[in-house]
Amino acid sequence: MSSTPSSGRPANDTPAPDAPVTLDELRALFDKLPGPDLAAASAVATREAQLTKPAGALGRLEDFSQWLAAWQGRATPKLTRPRVAVFVANHGIAERGVSAYPASVTKQMVENFVQGGAAINQLCTLIDADLRVYELDLDAPTQDFVDAPAMNEQECARAMAYGMMAVEQGIDVLCLGEMGIGNTTVAAALCHGLYGGSPADWVGPGTGVTGTAFDTKLQVVTAGVARHRDRLTAAGTVNDPMQWLAAVGGLEIAALCGAILAARMGRTPVLLDGYVVTAAAAVLHKIDPRAIDHCLVAHLSAEPAHRLLCEKIGKRPVLDLGMRLGEGTGAALAVTVLKAAVDCHTGMATFEQAGVSGPV
Numbered sequence: 001m002s003s004t005p006s007s008g009r010p011a012n013d014t015p016a017p018d019a020p021v022t023l024d025e026l027r028a029l030f031d032k033l034p035g036p037d038l039a040a041a042s043a044v045a046t047r048e049a050q051l052t053k054p055a056g057a058l059g060r061l062e063d064f065s066q067w068l069a070a071w072q073g074r075a076t077p078k079l080t081r082p083r084v085a086v087f088v089a090n091h092g093i094a095e096r097g098v099s100a101y102p103a104s105v106t107k108q109m110v111e112n113f114v115q116g117g118a119a120i121n122q123l124c125t126l127i128d129a130d131l132r133v134y135e136l137d138l139d140a141p142t143q144d145f146v147d148a149p150a151m152n153e154q155e156c157a158r159a160m161a162y163g164m165m166a167v168e169q170g171i172d173v174l175c176l177g178e179m180g181i182g183n184t185t186v187a188a189a190l191c192h193g194l195y196g197g198s199p200a201d202w203v204g205p206g207t208g209v210t211g212t213a214f215d216t217k218l219q220v221v222t223a224g225v226a227r228h229r230d231r232l233t234a235a236g237t238v239n240d241p242m243q244w245l246a247a248v249g250g251l252e253i254a255a256l257c258g259a260i261l262a263a264r265m266g267r268t269p270v271l272l273d274g275y276v277v278t279a280a281a282a283v284l285h286k287i288d289p290r291a292i293d294h295c296l297v298a299h300l301s302a303e304p305a306h307r308l309l310c311e312k313i314g315k316r317p318v319l320d321l322g323m324r325l326g327e328g329t330g331a332a333l334a335v336t337v338l339k340a341a342v343d344c345h346t347g348m349a350t351f352e353q354a355g356v357s358g359p360v
């Protein structure tokens with residue numbers, strides 16, 4: 001595994017010596033998840049009530065300020081150091097023709113990220129974010145999950161531990177993105193096992209598959225879920241979400257799970273990008289719904305199943321712009337809204353300071 005330095009700063013690429021490396025060690029983290037800082041959230045609510053505007057007039061911006069304070073553990077939320085972490089991997093099932101693009105695009109896009117030519121580069125410049133691109137064994141795709149488990153437990157745990165390195169001290173918000181041709185098929189198989197329903201509930205066009213390629217995508221998800229049905233209950237949903245992640249997931253998706261967990265341990269709020277990143281978060285949510293309380297869904301992807309997935313995890317996306325790109329682009333854009341929330345909260349005058357009369 002290696003990581004691609006960007007923005008002139010090198011990224012870590014070796015797991016910390018004490019990084020958890022078995023799925024059981026990772027499972028043990030669920031007993032130690034820190035909760036929100038309620039005193040910080042209430043300090044924000046108190047100040048918000050004194051600012052020169054009708055009560056509640058900034059709508060969800062007020063919620064975002066409180067959420068940031070609660071998960072940053074700071075009475076005054078701050079958003080000067082956003083990081084965008086893009087996890088990149090290849091998938092065995094990509095060879096089955098489930099994407100509108102060849103698997104070679106995954107590696108080519110890494111070069112594009114390094115050269116600054118991708119959409120996410122432009123958005124990182126806009127929000128002044130530190131962009132890190134983490135590659136996971138691009139020359140060694142996961143197994144085709146129609147034939148075999150995508151990963152064994154060790155590979156899955158190692159990818160999760162690798163993802164944990166995206167979190168470092170001093171990051172105000174972690175935006176999560178991914179690149180991996182075929183990964184909307186992986187997300188669909190994951191969600192089908194986590195929540196049941198029919199494959200059609202979870203399969204969408206991804207990069208733009210239509211016609212027979214779309215039918216192939218449906219068949220691949222159906223066959224993959226059937227192949228690993230011994231990991232499902234009689235009702236057709238998972239016994240053990242981490243085992244399911246190993247069976248039909250991907251290396252970048254496991255790494256995303258690790259990054260979300262590490263962010264929680266490090267008091268870093270997280271912005272989840274579209275369908276693929278939210279599917280990773282759903283694995284953790286299935287283990288313990290509180291495990292993703294420090295995450296917001298940044299935008300509603302145009303991938304149709306994202307709406308249902310957001311309902312399943314009880315999250316309302318920040319933005320709805322009809323985007324369906326991935327890379328963390330929706331997450332980076334949502335930072336602009338969170339910055340607006342923080343600037344209003346910290347910069348506005350109170351009624352007393354401004355000599356403005358409060359409510360009658």
Ligand SMILES: Cc1cc2ncn([C@H]3O[C@H](COP(=O)(O)O)[C@@H](O)[C@H]3O)c2cc1C
Pocket residue numbers: 098099100101105109178179180181182183184185205206207208209325326327
């Ligand atoms: C040029 C290009 C840039 C991308 N950036 C993100 N994705 C997105 O598309 C892929 C998922 O869609 P599917 O499952 O249909 O392959 C992922 O790599 C995702 O990040 C891209 C896809 C392409 C082609």
Ligand SMILES: O=C(O)c1cccnc1
Pocket residue numbers: 184206207273274275276277301302303306324325326327
């Ligand atoms: O919403 C996503 O995550 C998405 C949608 C299409 C292609 N790649 C990613």
